[in-house]
Each structure stands twice: as structure tokens, then as C-alpha cells.
Amino acid sequence: MIIVTGAAGFIASNLIKKLNSEGFNHIIAVDKFDNPEKNKNLEDLKIQEKVERDVFFEWLDKQDAKKVEFIFHLGARTDTTEFDIAILTKLNTDYTKKMWKKCIDMQIPLIYASSAATYGLGELGYDDDESKIPDLKPLNPYGISKNEFDKWALQQEKRPFYWAGLKFFNVYGPREYHKGRMASVILHAYRQISETGKMKLFRSHNPEFKDGEQMRDFVFVDDVVKVMIWLMHHRKNSGIYNLGSGKARTFLDLVKAVFKSMKKEEDISFIDTPADIRDKYQYFTEAKMEKLKTIGYPYEFTDLESGVDAYIKEMKL
Structure with a gap:
């Protein structure tokens, strides 16, 4: 089975659609399924089970870890105008720390969503060099919550055997x-x-x-999904990566x-x-994409007009 959090959301539902097209139908969809409009994203998808976000970890503890092939943790409070630090810390930082620790304990590979919002005004550029992450200055609490987790992850001695944090730019x-x-x-x-x-x-x-x-670096969601699935198969070169078009x-x-x-x-x-x-x-935002290419990512990104x-x-x- 493949677990996708934030499953009814924009990027996650596109990911599930592509996974289905490649024969992955044992999908566990995790979300807070309280938005009827958002839930329409799941209507045409093949999903094995829906699990509420608040009980997910209890559900996971009851599963055979050997049957969990991968976790895509895309669920988050993504509103850049949200200023309730407590909510952002709970949903974006602490929840992801718990996910990280579960993936270590159960030996499950993990991809999680970071954000280009971590770069702030881009004073240090848009380079996914991990040594620069502690010095980034996000402009809003959402960006801060994402950067806090990135910093925490890089400080950990214990890590999932494969993990990747993806800094999504302007996905459409x-x-x-x-x-x-x-x-x-x-x-x-x-x-x-x-x-x-x-x-x-x-x-x-x-x-x-x-x-x-x-x-802005506008990146087509099909390209974002293609990168995530390639990383799922690649399972080498753990780390934090930009995910934009590079243009x-x-x-x-x-x-x-x-x-x-x-x-x-x-x-x-x-x-x-x-x-x-x-x-x-x-x-101005523009992802430096050399890091992903240097680990072997072979595909070109869709130009804006075509997307x-x-x-x-x-x-x-």
C-alpha cells in the first residue's frame, strides 16, 4: 500500500491519479474529509481506504509495516495568510516530526512537502543547498513552519532509510x-x-x-507528480530538493x-x-534545479504556455 496524506488536496489528488494510472491502486488516503468541494477530487480515484488525519497514527500502528511501500506526506495547513502559529506548528511542524519518527520505526521511505515560501524574499537566492537552510528568512508563519521542520530534519541523527523534502514553487x-x-x-x-x-x-x-x-517559478502539477514518482522508484540521495520549473x-x-x-x-x-x-x-522566485538533475532526474519541465x-x-x- 501507498499512503498519501492531504489526499483530497490539489497536488496529492493529482499524485493519486498518476499512481492509479501506473497500477498502484492500494492507496490509503489520509485527510480531514470535511470539505465536500475538496472531496470531489477523490471521486474518480481508486482508493483502498480513507483514514481521518486525527486518527492516522493510531491506524498506522495497527498495520503490518512490511505492507506499507511508501508515504507521501503532502497534508499541511497551506494558507500563507494564516497567522495562528499554534495551528501551523501543530499541523505542519509537529505532525511531520511524528511522521518522520514513525517512518524510522517502521522502516518506511518518506517524501514530505516543504515549500518555496521558506526562501522569503530570496536574499540568499533559491538554491537548495542544505547548508543555507538555517539562515533562510521566511516572510510568513506558513513559510516559517515549513522551514522549522526542514531545519529539524537536517539536525536528526536518526532518519528514514530514504527521505526527501520537496520545496514546491508555484504549482498550477x-x-x-x-x-x-x-x-x-x-x-x-x-x-x-x-x-x-x-x-x-x-x-x-x-x-x-x-x-x-x-x-514567479510556475510549475505544472504533472511535472511535480512525475518528480515524486521518480523519487519513489529511485530511493537514493535523500535530502531536500527544489521542485519548480527552473525558469x-x-x-x-x-x-x-x-x-x-x-x-x-x-x-x-x-x-x-x-x-x-x-x-x-x-x-521574484526561480528554483535552482541542478541538484535534482545531478542525481539523475531525466525529464524536462513543461514550459508555461504548454502547461x-x-x-x-x-x-x-
Whole structure:
């Protein structure tokens, strides 16, 4: 069996779909199954059992460890505007520590979700060199909670026999419709253009960047899933890895790709960045991806225009 936490979520449900397509149908889906919209992500998937997040460790203790092939721990509180430190510590840091210790005790390989939010404003760059992790300065409590676990993991003498922490950059693609404000700009653009024929982007409040030329490393969810499954089979070179496309692109590039895919005439305007996120806004992110490639990862990443087009076509179905 393969265990996937956060199973009803965006990345995890895409992962389960791909696992199913490769013949892995004994999937244990772990989540807090209290969101009917989010739970729709699981309706077309082959799952052996659903386990509530709060009782997962008790459930795991009753299993034959030899039957657990892998754990993908993707469940977390991912809202970057969440400021309740206690909730983030409980769900993102402490829960993952418990998962780590169980994987050691039961000899189960582990992949867990870190985040590019750990890099803050990128003062130290976006290099997944583990020696730099203690010096990173995340901008929000979510990023802090993820970085705290990364730091803790690197300090441990006892580790799962194989483990990888993945710093997800700006992931986009199908099955994110439930995420509200935290959904990708592509989904927001598709909805806004469908309703109004126009798209409003955040104005730049940084003199080094023109309006719409803020840059992000946008990575297609299919590529993210492909990396995770490759690592599951590879099971060597434990450590913390960036997971982006390796190529920063502007929000204007992204929105123009959405207009083109929707076959609509471009109509783009700008509004002020909300005050509650303005002083914590990243103007540039770009994953250094050499580390993953040096361990043998063989696949290219989808370019933004191709990824946007594939996503838009799926939304139209």
C-alpha cells in the first residue's frame, strides 16, 4: 500500500491519479474529509481506504509495516495568510516530526512537502543547498513552519532509510478549484476572463519591477507528480530538493497565455496589491534545479504556455 496524506488536496489528488494510472491502486488516503468541494477530487480515484488525519497514527500502528511501500506526506495547513502559529506548528511542524519518527520505526521511505515560501524574499537566492537552510528568512508563519521542520530534519541523527523534502514553487493545474484565494493565478484568470472578458493583476509596489512583470517559478502539477514518482522508484540521495520549473516567468506572460488559450482578446489592467500581503510579497522566485538533475532526474519541465494550454483545455471539459 501507498499512503498519501492531504489526499483530497490539489497536488496529492493529482499524485493519486498518476499512481492509479501506473497500477498502484492500494492507496490509503489520509485527510480531514470535511470539505465536500475538496472531496470531489477523490471521486474518480481508486482508493483502498480513507483514514481521518486525527486518527492516522493510531491506524498506522495497527498495520503490518512490511505492507506499507511508501508515504507521501503532502497534508499541511497551506494558507500563507494564516497567522495562528499554534495551528501551523501543530499541523505542519509537529505532525511531520511524528511522521518522520514513525517512518524510522517502521522502516518506511518518506517524501514530505516543504515549500518555496521558506526562501522569503530570496536574499540568499533559491538554491537548495542544505547548508543555507538555517539562515533562510521566511516572510510568513506558513513559510516559517515549513522551514522549522526542514531545519529539524537536517539536525536528526536518526532518519528514514530514504527521505526527501520537496520545496514546491508555484504549482498550477487541475484539481485546485477548491483553494479559493490560494488557487493559482491561472485559475483566477480563467474565471475572471470567462465572467468579464478582462483580467486584473496586482500592480508592482517595487520600483525595480514594472506592473505585471513580477516573476514567479510556475510549475505544472504533472511535472511535480512525475518528480515524486521518480523519487519513489529511485530511493537514493535523500535530502531536500527544489521542485519548480527552473525558469521564472512574469505574471503578464502567464495571463497572456491564458487569453491565448481561451481565444480571447487581451484586456489587462492593474490594481493595488492587498495591504495585508504587500510587505510580504515576493517579486521574484526561480528554483535552482541542478541538484535534482545531478542525481539523475531525466525529464524536462513543461514550459508555461504548454502547461497553461493543457490546464485550460481540461477546465473546458
